[in-house]
Amino acid sequence: MKLEIMPRQRALEAGQREEAMEMSGLELWKHEKPPKIFPMPPPLPPLLAAPGAGGYDEATLVPPLNFAMVDDGIYRSGFPAAANFRFLKSLNLRSIVYLCPEPYPETNTEFLEKNGIKLHQFGIEGRKEPFVEIPDEKIREALKVVLDVRNQPLLIHCKRGKHRTGCVVGCMRKLQKWCLSSVFDEYQRFAAAKVRSTDLRFMELFDVSSLKHLTNSHC
Secondary structure (H helix, E strand, O other): OOOOOOHHHHHHHHHHHHHHHHHHHHHHHHHOOOOOOOOOOOOOOOOOOOOOOOOOOOOOOOOOOOOEEEEOOEEEEOOOOHHHHHHHHHOOOOEEEEOOOOOOOHHHHHHHHHOOOEEEEOOOOOOOOOOOOOOHHHHHHHHHHHOOHHHOOEEEEOOOOOHHHHHHHHHHHHHOOOOHHHHHHHHHHHHHHHOOHHHHHHHHHOOOHHHOOOOOOOO
């Protein structure tokens, strides 16, 4: 004779089975190994700082602002900082043509003395328009030094390597028989948005006839 299980009893048994399964799952979770936590990777080293900020490695060669080669043995730039000394040393310079009236900094002077580099200073005031006055005679004297092969390799520089340096290089280009538009284009590449009409007019009117006697492979 079969015993019939009442619906109420069936529901009670089902509830007991579910409760047993929940307790079994809880016990199983307690015995599981906790997940591994991996540490964050160390931060990447910071990027090198800008020139003059002490962020460059000692072996890095850093050219000065607006540095460029003008011709064989002749270079141009803005004012060199201590971060540029290793680069300048690699050029094996004999001379520096400095176009500012201010005294040369002691740190730069020590670098020149240590490396046997001669300083030629032609103090040209760096005034803004309309008070710009470019001394013709100083430009000529500077060009005589630049074109003398005994002074090369050499670097021509002012403060930013734009206006005063641009005028010296522009007048040298006239000696090299560059057309005026090419002279102006080169000047504008370095002066960028700060082109001075007085500089362009000076280069246009500059008379190179008194310098043609200079014997140099660049001219």
